[in-house]
Amino acid sequence: MRIAVIGAGGVGGYFGARLASAGHDVTFVARGRQLDAVRRSGLLVRSPLGDLRTPADSAVGSVSELGPTDLVLVAVKLWDTEDVAAQLASSPVAGTPVLSLQNGVHKDLILRRRLPEESVLGGTCFISAFIEEPGVVVHNGTLQKMVFGPYTPALRPVTRDLLTACRDAGIDAETSDDIERVIWEKFVFLVGLSATTAAVRRPIGVIRSHERTRALLRDVMAEVVSLAQASGVGLDDKFADDRLAFCDTLPADMTSSMHNDLENGNRLELPWLSGGVADLAARLGLDVPRNRTVADVLAPWALGADATS
Secondary structure: OOEEEEOHHHHHHHHHHHHOOOOOEEEEEEEEEHHHHHHHHEEEEEEEOOOOOOOOOEOOOOHEEEEEEEEOEOOOOOHHHHHHHHHHHOOOOOOOOOOEEOOOOOOHHHHHOOOOOHHHEEEEEEEEEEEEEEOOOEEEEEEEEEEEEEEEEHHHHHHHHHHHHHHHHOEEEEEOOOOHHHHHEEEEEHHHHHHHHHHHOOOOHHHOOOOOHHHHHHHHHHHHHHHHHHOOOOOOOOOHHHHHHHOOOOOOOOOOOOHHHHHHHOOOOHHHHHHHHHHHHOOOOOOOHHHHHHHHHHHHHHOOOOHHH
């Protein structure tokens, strides 16, 4: 397949490099020092599953530079989604199937406002990976999974092609005929983990072992379940308890990318996590006090530490 990966960070860099290693024609759209490094010597991925390096000059600086493409993978931070969608809509690859591997439930809504609805695949991924230095991505652990599926029947062929490509590349991948539910299921856990670890500023082991923060974690996730149900997504009433039990199986030192960003003074994806829950709930007349409070508490840091000075 000819695959364009927009964003060469932890997620896009890892999965793009895996696909390239299986012989697929992968082009990264990157910027800054990451772009310079990949152009100069390729992208190096360090992983317990085996290190990888993409060919030199496998990156471009703009969507407008992309050639013929079978699939676009979007893996940028959530605040860049609107800009990426606008670029894609006016680019040589307009109308090409697009799969976002970003967090949350807002991403596909944004893409489908700008792009033909029949071009947007639904999907999510499960991985811990980050940029160690320009041109180098580090994969933590062995979890590296993608789940994706079509919103419309027209995208079933490219869904099958991508599944084959992923499996050829050694990526744990599966398809779903109810991809919206899968995305919301991950969102429940993601919001719970990010909200509590960032607000308490401690890893999951501390959160789950203290009675009051454990209750906070469950309540945050239960509010997202209620929001999913109000949005027409069929999550079980006990799904928050299921995710709480899942949290008990996680390494005690596990935290969230939002907690890490907060500690490092970086911009937060808060408006699309607890903040996004609060906004979507308000439109539906639903009360989500736990998520709203988390969004209020973290609001001064949403644009990064420099914004508070």
